Amino acid sequence: MKIAVAAKGKDLNAQVCERFGSCPYILIIDTETLEYEVLPAGNLSPRSFPAEVLTNILRMGASTVIAGFMSPRLVGPLTSKGIEVVTGVRGSVAEVVDAYRKRKLDTLAASESVINIRGKTAEEVRWALRKTGREFLSIVPVLIGVILLIGLCEAFINKKFLLSIFSGNPLEDSIMGAFWGSILIGNPVNSYVIGDVLLKNGVSLYAVAAFLTTWVTVGFVQLPVEIETLGARFAISRLLVSMLVFIMVAYSTAWLMQLF
DSSP: OEEEEEESSSSTTSBBOSOGGGOSEEEEEETTTOOEEEEEOTTSOTTTHHHHHHHHHHHTTEEEEEOSOOOHHHHHHHHHTTOEEEOSBOSBHHHHHHHHHHHHHTTTOOOTTTBOOOOOOHHHHHHHHHHHHHHHHHHHHHHHHHHHHHHHHHHHSOHHHHHHHOOSOHHHHHHHHHHHHHHSOOOHHHHHHHHHHHHHTTOOHHHHHHHHHHHHHTOGGGHHHHHHHHOHHHHHHHHHHHHHHHHHHHHHHHHHHHHO
């Protein structure tokens, strides 16, 4: 039986990562022989990390994934494939593997010293604040770049061009906004800046609302990876339902803004 453990290092003495989505390595370990393979994950982008890592875990036959914390959006695809997810884990990888083996052999009697529910301690709060600060600093250069890029766009893409794409018809504008947002997927912070420029150039709120929501959630470019990981039926259904929902969101947003 194989398990996947989010680790800070490449061997069994490494500590288990606090967060699955930001770990540098995934160790695929055979619990019988203790042989393991290392999946480097630190060089993956935040967008490609979930799909690529989950694909490799499924391909290598792991039946359980272990980490300190895992986002619900990652837990769902794993459990849907019949993979057990264990979170709230601390200690070294070797300790976790040993506890996991005892749990399986001794009627699931987990070792409380290794597998437990993480409390919100002062150290964890400090870790969360440091992580938030690093994330904010990583966004600032991207945001500055987008603002400069928008300045160039305003110089080359005039108001007439935008209005030729967005006619002012609520349904057409919602569809076009959702279409362009799905193709031009990007950072959520950047979408607010772009949305503001579109509104100032006379683009309707229907189009902007649809653009903003699909910009960060749909992503045509991710469709091949989603099909490989989650299956074609699920991926295409999610895409179609998302497009429909975001058109409804665009209408709802415009209606609410009119009330205020």
